[in-house]
Amino acid sequence: MAVNKRTFTFTILGLLVWALISSLVAAYYYNAYNDLFQKAHKSIIYINLGINYGNSTVQWFNYTEARGGDTLLDATITMAEVNYTTSSFGALINSINNVNNTSPNAWIWWMHSQFGWSEGPVACDKYVLGDNETLYWYYEDTSKWPYPTPP
């Protein structure tokens, strides 16, 4: 049966999209699985957590114990009084130790690596902690972009 050239072209285009996106999603899940496995295979981990209230007051919880698989929100709740709301995007922190989000100031979380500080890539309840990680809550002015990095 002869296949119409136009139909053939669009079928190939559709298969190309399918192949590319399948490969990318497979790589994404492979990466996510490896990352999660590295972080959660220990039952007890230790983290450093800083809380900067935006008025030069910084509280540090160094070498603090957390359970493997805990999220940043879990760890923060054990160290401070946290008020948050959840949505499809994840948890939004409303206040930490009674310091409330007041526009334009808001609680933003940061992580430290060999490259310096980088803004948290996901909501705090989606981020699974890794051993020896240093994380930071910064109450800061969010009207400027990019947000100011922790001092």
Added chain:
Amino acid sequence: MPPRKTQQIAVFSVLVAVCLAIQILPRPLGVEFTSFLTFSTGIIFGSFLGASFGVAVMIINGFLSPWGLAGINLPFQMLGMGIIGAGGGLYKMTNGSNVRFFGETAVMGAFLTLIYYMITNMGFAINLMLFTQFSPLDAIIISQISGAFVTLMYIISNTILFGFGVVPLVSAIRKLYGGEK
């Protein structure tokens, strides 16, 4: 009856306004209407105006979006949306059967959305290169992989939207004033 050119400008302006309004309104994650309207505009007005439509909407959105300034991603968003608009113009309507046409627009939606997100992920790659010490190749691979899930969500929603929405929208607007000859 107003002159044809005036009708075209009016319809084009309404489409830009509708697109910007929808862009600013809250919507579910993984669903957007800009590429659908840009592609349809490309079919109706031709490649040049389709691309201009996409670029213009992304420039305005880059500054007015409730998500904040687009920053370094803006030129990539403009390029990506411009390609979608131009793609609409290149595709154009044919006299094939409706079933094939619906299938074709769905495939075009998936393909152009993939292209758009691969281009805009390059903006993220540049961020990675600027703010970390990743090599350009590593930054490109990481940005494409980390954006894969979001890309998939938009491909699915745009495949449905293009498949079911483009034909009725283009037909309705063409009935209104005729479109590009």
